[in-house]
Amino acid sequence: MKGTLTEIINAALEEARKDGLVPAGELPAPIIELTRDRKYGDYATNVAMVLASRSAGNPRKIAEIIAKKILDVDREENIDRVETAGPGFINLTMKGRFWERAVKTVLQEGGDYAKGAVGLGRRIQVEFVSANPTGPLHVGHGRGAAIGDALANVLAAAGYEVEREYYINDAGNQIQTLGRSVFARYLELFGKSAPFPEDGYQGEYIIRIAENLREEFGDRYLEGDREESMDEIARYAANEILRDIRDDLEDFGVRFDVWFSESALVRSDEVSLALDELGRAGHLYREGGAVWFRSTAMDDDKDRVVVKADGSLTYFASDIAYHRNKFSRGFDRIINIWGADHHGYVARMKAGVMALGRNREDLAVLLVQLVNLKRHGQPVAMSTRAGEFVTLKEVREEVGRDAARFIFLTRKADSKLDFDLDLAKEQSNDNPVFYVQYAHARICSIIRNAEQQGIPVPGVESVDLSRLTLPEERELVRHLASLPDVVEGAALAMEPHRISIFLREISTTLHNYYYHHRVLADDRELTAARLALMIAVRTAVAKALSLLGVSAPERM
């Protein structure tokens, strides 16, 4: 909806410049915001103040000039009133017609509502979760999964072509440790005393894998070459765990387009090709028997080793190769979603990407803060090493997929999140999920009622929306018309949590409206108009929920 307005204001600025009323030079991209209070009209823009600050002019005077031009340009099509106010705001009150069009747009577009085009079809990859296949996913991974998936949805809605990818870290020492851990449990199952590796994985799931191993292969690994067995067992265990991870994510509503294996990358020649490329470009040097990447040339704190003195590769080396591989697949931009404890890697990874000839911005890293699980307001103790952690699966089974996903998406990624298990289960308005879903169910209930009473659901063309004259109705329309802008903003800022804020606000507006006014009124035409409005609100709510991967129930 803002689109029309942006065009009008741009045109008005252009006109004003032509007349020499505002200074020449680059015109500011107008910021148009929904006013938080209707007494400021429907929308407000600060262009006049921006212009004034550049030219030391009088903002109120400039606002007056632009306000006049806006009216000229609009020719009474969309805008009812233009006022200048405060330090130089231009407040715009839209005509009823403008809002009626907004509602009809929603009704016509239905599930496609809020599809935008800022992405311009650019290809963008979101890599997320990427947990090591050495144990089950825990809550923190769940948050990353919810954020990554919702962000991918939002980007797609904003007109990007999106791919979801999971990077499987299956090449490092931790896989060997996993193999040794399972092997020790396996020996125990045969009554053999087996020293458990000091850094081994303690969890219950290791024993389960050992049991599966015994079931499938019997005592085959008791004899024979230890090294060889260990490799096989490690691979076996990692595969088992990966399958569980995949199932977990599927149950959580997250699907990946690509599962990319680190070990496959390492087995190929891509790592050496990547290093060759860096070497040719002069980014590498030898020192102390190791090969270093001069990342300090690209704003990193210190240079980084890529090949150790013993000739083996660092993890960072394969990461460079991995990112090179990503870009070779034609993505314009890649987004990595990492745990916040990895923030020390951001600078070096960006340096790596730049050394490969890309821009710093071509790689974006979104850091996700930890989740503090609580029960009865008390923190739930977790320790990965001791194998005591609450898994994503446990949380999902306890509170449900919708509640878990929604709560993960209520805060921005880079802020800590308290997740109260009891609250998540509570069916009250303390629980934001239910509050929002209830708004949707409530509308469905009204429509069911209408159907039962034989009230026809209005057609988009025939309905007379000019009957919607209440301020509360205007509020609803203002909100639902803002979804495309919210989606666009969320995509550009990579902040899917903005969708949940939108949902909270429109739900409040809906509940308030519902309480004070009857949709199924005595007047037939009025009822039809209100039903149309309800359907539009429901459409917007359902759309926003779907972007978050949360269901929109018809009854609860």
Added chain:
RNA sequence: GCGCGAUUAGCUCAGUCGGAUAGAGCGUUGGCCUCCGGAGCCAAAGGCCGCAGGUUCGAAUCCUGCAUCGCGCGCCA
């Protein structure tokens, strides 16, 4: 020690490129069901936006310093 991030109401947090009287939920207090689902609604109280400077017509927002908290700083993965 260096780097990154955080600090907004009693609690948990929003706050869009620097704009108008800084918002929401919970909690507290007080109200609202003859009527489409009370899983809801309304109202009140509650603020030195960590502290001190600076830039600006205007700062929670930008800059500098300080404080507190978290995280990161390996030829680990």
